[in-house]
Amino acid sequence: MYSLLVADDHPLFRDALHAVISAGLADTQLLEANDLATAIRTIEAHDELDLLLLDLSLPDADGLEGLKTLRDTFPWLPVAIVSAHQERQLVLDAIAMGAVGYIPKSTPREQLLVALTQILQGQLYLPADIMRRPSAQSEPHVDKLPPETSRGRLASLTDKQLDVLDCMAQGMSNKHIARELSIAETTVKTHVSAILRKLEATSRVHAIVIANKQDLGVYLAQRHSS
Amino acid sequence: MYSLLVADDHPLFRDALHAVISAGLADTQLLEANDLATAIRTIEAHDELDLLLLDLSLPDADGLEGLKTLRDTFPWLPVAIVSAHQERQLVLDAIAMGAVGYIPKSTPREQLLVALTQILQGQLYLPADIMRRPSAQSEPHVDKLPPETSRGRLASLTDKQLDVLDCMAQGMSNKHIARELSIAETTVKTHVSAILRKLEATSRVHAIVIANKQDLGVYLAQRHSS
DNA sequence: CGCACCTTCATCCTTTGGTAGGAGACGCCA
DNA sequence: TGGCGTCTCCTACCAAAGGATGAAGGTGCG
CATH class of the missing domain: 1.10.10.10 (Winged helix-like DNA-binding domain superfamily/Winged helix DNA-binding domain)
Structure with missing residues (x-):
């Protein structure tokens, strides 16, 4: 029995996540919050949360600041980032600040399940396509003669x-x-x-x-x- | 059929890795090098390598410098770090420089197989115990100034x-x-x-x-x- | 308020870096 | 053999870098 909290101001995305999780992760309680303030209140009320899925563009917490305050306030709570951004450095900064995973919103359904189970089992999850892209995205034979x-x-x-x-x-x-x-x-x-x-x-x-x-x-x- | 290259100056560790891989990863060719120079020559001679396992304390390349030159010279070659060090920041720096994984030498055999298969399948691998430890277990005030x-x-x-x-x-x-x-x-x-x-x-x-x-x-x- | 620190700028001086030009010795090749 | 390039070294001369001070204004802190 896992219990997750999704902090995202897009209702559509929350619904989509809901659908994916209830279909693929049996026995999972899913809480929701549409801004950082309510997320914090929810966390305080539920001290048995297993994971927080945090959007990076909340109305009251843009960027990694929300992550920072959450890590400082609830160090026991694993936080995974959910974001539309796809910059390498942003992913690295998030992990450096204690996030246990980074899930792009463009992640397909099956991969999303992989990511969530991996994180809930104590592993980290990073988007391989983003992290590998800048150098290893093309086929190996092209840039072979430096x-x-x-x-x-x-x-x-x-x-x-x-x-x-x-x-x-x-x-x-x-x-x-x-x-x-x-x-x-x-x-x-x-x-x-x-x-x-x-x-x-x-x-x-x-x-x-x-x-x-x-x-x-x-x-x-x-x-x-x- | 995977083909890996291990760049490590410790023969014992190379042997141990050899044993683990041949036991758990069928159909895998394992090349070896004991310093960066021979590793580079080996890479040039084998353009079908799938992965390089790079030790961070080679005699002719201490620290992340070797990784940097390798990433610059052979951008098509995925490089995973193998190291005895267990610092968060070092892991992050390695990933930031394009490494596709970081495997502590203290990793148990089963976990090592998990890491290798995960990396060979295109995922990233980071040691969850290290990455989660400093911020998720100790009080939030400790690792605030690295x-x-x-x-x-x-x-x-x-x-x-x-x-x-x-x-x-x-x-x-x-x-x-x-x-x-x-x-x-x-x-x-x-x-x-x-x-x-x-x-x-x-x-x-x-x-x-x-x-x-x-x-x-x-x-x-x-x-x-x- | 005094005190410490940072930033800014100055002058004077020595050392280092860099250019120009010339020159001798060696090896290579047509 | 003569020409070409490299390595070696030199004398100059000028520009840049660096050290030793001094001094003024700003900020922050007890």
């Missing part, structure tokens, strides 16, 4: 220049680099100038930023391993 | 100093920063000096390296969102 295209500018550097750039990226001064590589500081300067020209950077800091964007670490690891 | 422990030195910076550091990390010169923030260049210098002192850096480049090691980006994102 080497010489993305590494465009890094590849134009000579071995010694890469050595120098590596030192630069670790925060060394020209003098340090000279000692490290056993060459004169003027030589280091020569290399640095060449690096800046090739990377089209305006300063050594800029060069390092560019190099990191182009995965200097991976590039160096690949060179050293081959 | 900053100062993990982000040691960064937390000692003032708001303006963080602004300046952010600009620095993007490769701007003092003059640029002055224009960007609408303050005098001498003021920027003052801030930079304070930053170097607090981060115990010897130059602006060094400061940026240190800041990146302490996840400046994540830290700033958290501040701006709160």
